Amino acid sequence: MAEYSPMMQHYLKTKEEYKDCILFYRLGDFYEMFFDDALVVSKELELTLTGKDCGQAERAPMCGIPFHAAETYLNRLVANGHKVAICEQVEDPKQAKGIVKREVIRIVTPGTNLNTQALDETKNNYLMSIVYLGEKIGVSIADFSTGDYFVTELSSGSELIDEINKFVPSEIITNEYFSMSGIDLTAVNDKLGITMSTLDSWYFDEDTCIKKLLTHFKVGVLDGLGLKDYTAGTIAAGALLLYLYEMQKGSVDHITSIVPYTTGKYMLIDSSSRRNLELVETMREKQKKGSLLWVLDKTKTAMGARALRSMIEQPLINKEDILKRQAGIEECNNRAIDREEIREYLNPVYDLERIMTKISCKSANPRDLIAFRNSLEMLPYIKKLIGTMESDLFAECFANLDDLADIYSLISSAIVEEPPITIREAGIIKEGFSKEADELRRAKTEGKEWLAQLEAREKEATGIKNLKVKYNKVFGYYLEVTNSFKNLVPADWVRKQTLTNAERYTTDELKKLEDVILGAEDKLCSLEYDLFNEVRDSIAAEVRRIKSTARAIAEIDVYTALSVVAQQYNYVKPAINEKGIIDIKNGRHPVVEKMISNDMFIPNDTYLDNGKNRVAVITGPNMAGKSTYMRQSALIV
Numbered sequence: 001m002a003e004y005s006p007m008m009q010h011y012l013k014t015k016e017e018y019k020d021c022i023l024f025y026r027l028g029d030f031y032e033m034f035f036d037d038a039l040v041v042s043k044e045l046e047l048t049l050t051g052k053d054c055g056q057a058e059r060a061p062m063c064g065i066p067f068h069a070a071e072t073y074l075n076r077l078v079a080n081g082h083k084v085a086i087c088e089q090v091e092d093p094k095q096a097k098g099i100v101k102r103e104v105i106r107i108v109t110p111g112t113n114l115n116t117q118a119l120d121e122t123k124n125n126y127l128m129s130i131v132y133l134g135e136k137i138g139v140s141i142a143d144f145s146t147g148d149y150f151v152t153e154l155s156s157g158s159e160l161i162d163e164i165n166k167f168v169p170s171e172i173i174t175n176e177y178f179s180m181s182g183i184d185l186t187a188v189n190d191k192l193g194i195t196m197s198t199l200d201s202w203y204f205d206e207d208t209c210i211k212k213l214l215t216h217f218k219v220g221v222l223d224g225l226g227l228k229d230y231t232a233g234t235i236a237a238g239a240l241l242l243y244l245y246e247m248q249k250g251s252v253d254h255i256t257s258i259v260p261y262t263t264g265k266y267m268l269i270d271s272s273s274r275r276n277l278e279l280v281e282t283m284r285e286k287q288k289k290g291s292l293l294w295v296l297d298k299t300k301t302a303m304g305a306r307a308l309r310s311m312i313e314q315p316l317i318n319k320e321d322i323l324k325r326q327a328g329i330e331e332c333n334n335r336a337i338d339r340e341e342i343r344e345y346l347n348p349v350y351d352l353e354r355i356m357t358k359i360s361c362k363s364a365n366p367r368d369l370i371a372f373r374n375s376l377e378m379l380p381y382i383k384k385l386i387g388t389m390e391s392d393l394f395a396e397c398f399a400n401l402d403d404l405a406d407i408y409s410l411i412s413s414a415i416v417e418e419p420p421i422t423i424r425e426a427g428i429i430k431e432g433f434s435k436e437a438d439e440l441r442r443a444k445t446e447g448k449e450w451l452a453q454l455e456a457r458e459k460e461a462t463g464i465k466n467l468k469v470k471y472n473k474v475f476g477y478y479l480e481v482t483n484s485f486k487n488l489v490p491a492d493w494v495r496k497q498t499l500t501n502a503e504r505y506t507t508d509e510l511k512k513l514e515d516v517i518l519g520a521e522d523k524l525c526s527l528e529y530d531l532f533n534e535v536r537d538s539i540a541a542e543v544r545r546i547k548s549t550a551r552a553i554a555e556i557d558v559y560t561a562l563s564v565v566a567q568q569y570n571y572v573k574p575a576i577n578e579k580g581i582i583d584i585k586n587g588r589h590p591v592v593e594k595m596i597s598n599d600m601f602i603p604n605d606t607y608l609d610n611g612k613n614r615v616a617v618i619t620g621p622n623m624a625g626k627s628t629y630m631r632q633s634a635l636i637v
Contacts, residue, residue, distance in 0.1 A: 021085035030064040038063045075118035081195040084108045107247040110195045111171030121302035128169035129240035132178040138232030140240045146353040147254040151233040157183035165271035172196045175204040209238020226260045254360035266314040300346035304557025328393030332563030345378040352550040360540045366419035366428045373411035379403045401552040402545045414535045429528045443520035477514040478504040580610035589632035606633045
């Protein structure tokens with residue numbers, strides 16, 4: 001049997017390293033798939049299946065997609081639960097000796113996809129790592145698109161299912177030992193559409209996990225991360241971090257902190273209650289409309305929308321924290337004009353968290369930076385108004401909110417107002433940002449003028465009246481002098497070529513001009529690419545400040561939005577007691593009253609305590625509102 005061609009040998013070697021992935025293999029302007037990958041992709045994406053002669057008797061099945069449209073196809077495959085490895089050309093084909101060098105530059109999975117078209121901006125895209133160690137279950141959750149990173153420990157399968165229902169991850173990774181736990185996640189995974197995979201044991205090696213966490217966060221001991229008492233949790237968190245590094249093939253610098261939490265910090269809502277109360281989606285249609293989130297979400301930013309969803313799914317149970325929130329919302333109610341001005345400034349703010357992640361992962365394009373800059377423009381106005389507020393909640397937001405004036409100034413001075421999408425095109429960098437770029441830009445546009453000026457100067461200086469500056473592909477630019485004026489040629493001119501009737505010369509000045517003009521286009525593209533990367537890296541270095549500001553903006557957005565809802569729907573600030581008494585006067589179901597016409601909902605009271613009124617029996621015919629009354633009480637609480 002004949003050998004495979006060298007290119008196909010490299011393809012097969014790469015595929016062997018990434019067996020569990022569909023391999024997007026770059027060939028010219030296309031990503032190609034071969035053999036089984038081609039069969040799967042052609043079926044799932046409805047692409048034409050062709051064949052390629054690769055040195056064997058039979059042609060290899062093949063299908064391809066244009067590289068510039070790859071994200072659309074990639075998103076569809078990842079949404080269906082596939083992992084996709086991107087094998088890119090990592091050297092210039094013009095410089096290559098033999099076949100062009102290629103490497104896998106990243107692996108895209110449901111939990112690590114950064115493409116904004118594939119993600120719902122109002123939801124986190126969580127990746128969950130689960131480690132079963134017998135008595136303890138370690139759980140770590142991260143949203144790679146925002147840099148959020150959490151860790152906890154659980155003691156039972158039912159607690160784990162509740163956590164999965166709370167976070168609804170798009171992908172779960174587990175250790176091999178988890179299959180021995182007896183915990184069946186099939187039903188919950190199928191219902192929520194979660195991709196689940198078991199990773200090799202090295203991901204969950206305790207020493208490797210600890211080392212990865214310490215080096216990533218640049219600390220000496222786990223105490224510095226608050227992980228001292230989280231043995232199983234540490235392994236889960238370390239495995240998740242190792243997995244992210246493996247998928248990204250590089251930096252995950254935008255993950256700047258890890259938050260350990262205990263499930264007792266928030267109200268425990270089991271998956272059945274979560275579903276029946278329709279907190280963030282309806283039971284039947286799985287839609288936002290008709291849920292509690294639908295009623296409460298008047299946020300202006302994607303970050304605020306995600307923060308509100310998280311608050312609804314994880315209600316506070318600490319009295320002081322609840323009172324602090326109430327005081328902040330009350331202050332917004334009392335300062336409605338300032339609140340509305342703040343919301344005006346929030347309107348143009350883009351998703352700072354996800355743009356920051358793209359900047360850190362070097363996938364942000366010039367238009368992302370302009371969107372980022374336009375958002376930063378609003379920060380000084382928001383900060384000024386927040387600075388006049390007195391509640392502890394807004395004092396914290398003020399302390400965490402940096403106006404990022406230096407980053408705003410950098411982008412404003414570096415990037416043009418309407419840049420191209422791709423970073424390989426010229427036309428990104430603003431006039432005046434780089435002296436070298438300005439010269440190259442002028443060389444492109446003013447080159448002919450410079451040559452005409454040179455010609456006029458040399459004519460005058462030498463007295464050669466018919467002197468011409470000319471160009472051809474072999475000799476480049478030259479000064480042409482007819483034989484009748486040869487005696488006037490200065491001694492420092494260098495002869496380039498002799499013709500029958502004329503001589504061709506060059507000078508130091510002409511050589512410099514030639515270098516500038518001929519290389520201007522390519523050099524400008526290359527220089528602008530380097531300058532853009534420098535600007536992007538400078539912003540990436542400020543990731544902690546930006547993340548702190550993004551979180552503050554999200555909180556400000558949530559509390560001002562909740563204030564609007566409270567006033568619009570006439571909600572009341574409840575008094576909190578710790579006596580085990582629920583005493584609701586004129587309670588209303590927040591969702592039902594919005595779904596029916598005005599003033600049709602009849603308010604009603606609820607009284608329960610830990611004594612004689614521990615149980616209430618509700619009776620009445622079908623459709624009388626029994627379940628509405630029960631859900632209403634639960635939602636108010």
